[in-house]
Amino acid sequence: MVKGNSRQARAEFERQMRHRINAGRVAVQGQISFFKRQFGQVASEWKEDDTRVTFADFAISEKIFAELRRDFPEDDYCSEEMSPLDEVLSLEAPFAWLIDPIDGTNNFALGFPLCAISLALLHDGTPVYGLLYDHATDTILEGGPDYGLFRNQKKLDRNRAAADAQVMLGLHFPMQPEVMDRLQPLLSKYRGRCIGSGAMTAACVATGYLTGAIDYRVKSWDIAAAYALCLAAGVRFHFIEASPFPMKSFHPRSDYCPYYAGTESICEEIRELMG
Template sequence: MDTAFRHRVNAARVAIRNQTGFFNQQRGRVSSEWKPDETRVTFADFAISEKICEELRRSFPDDQFLSEESGLLDEVVPVESRYSWVLDPIDGTNNYALGMSACAISLALMKQGHPVYGLIYDGSTGELLEGGSGRPILVDGKKFTPANRPFEKRTSIIALHFPLPAGRPRQFEALLETYRVRSLGSASLHLAYVALGRIDGVIDERVRIWDVAAACALIEASGRKIIYMDENPFPMKAFESNGAFIRYAAGSEGFLTAVQNWLG
């Protein structure tokens, strides 16, 4: 790990940890409102976004800082710096505002538009999950090796993001009738749990880049696979607050083979 990279990862750990007390204190207590894109936002989203970006910007003034809550709804920001950061200050804001535990702080370090390291604070467990391509997954600073189990009907767990697109319930009939299905309400945790082996696979067609950039780095660290139903969003050339949804499936080879069969 080169010095510039290592300094950024260390600083990111500190910046996230510095916000976890506030994050936990405000959960279920902070007021919220609905944005024009029909997603919920709270004061805590803005506060955490500002604090993390401000702290990292002091150390890395030449980097770009791109947060779900940092720009106008229709803003498009070209990604021009060698290093950039993609932040979702609270992923799972619906859960967070209602005091439910499945929510997270998700921060991705990008290099030339690719997510090279991800850090996710899991609000349900208090764990800091991190990792990237060619580097191990760490859980609270300790190396973690994901379980490698077969994809099978008896034990496998699949995550979906509801509502499903029109026609999908019919295509997923076998999935819904056979497997244990979860919908946690946090896209970053769905994908991070696939990387950790807690969930065997996830299909999501309603996420933006800030929801999954950090968890994509964890997928790279885990050796599991992600396939995109449309164009690969990486390298990220521009940060679009109201860009198209990213549609993907991720998991083991066995799970991804089953997805292709379900979708035809």
């Protein structure tokens, strides 16, 4: 991540990271009250891709980015709620921010608590830190591969992975019939959970609530923060097709980036079934 191996270069990179981590946390915390006020109350519309969007999505994205731009005007800023009419944004700065202001918008609009604010910090196009406001527990989950995993700034150890008899897998439907056929041995063997939030599903793998997850219907902003959380917890994370990282450009009409993640054993089972 750091260009050059000098102690001075590493110290400067760490200083820049810490500054951004703290600022990102404050920016997310600043939107929690607004998130709670709008939860289950805000009117919603439907996008062209048949996903729900609310006024709160746009407001949270704009407010968090406005807060961060004051300290980091040189960084790149990418949001799911950017206009699809905008040109592709080339990521040229060393640091970039990628936000899903409300992940699980359907849950949010209907008043179901499994939803989140998901904010990822990227360096050279790869997520190095994730911040996720988990509305269900009213806590902030955060971390990165060089920092560890934290809930409300208290260190978490991923020591709750279930025994085989209690394995739970995160899934997202609808799922293509051929994929369902391949995964049938897992679906008939383990418990499945479909919680309606791509970010929360992957984050639950990071914390150990889920032993693994398979999701074909996520985009980069859905899982960028949770990707960093999983790496922080030592969770294996595999993209089924091309990885979206390192991200060189951004557009809200980008392709899906299906993945599976989890313990080494569950990933091996998935890999064998997927061929």
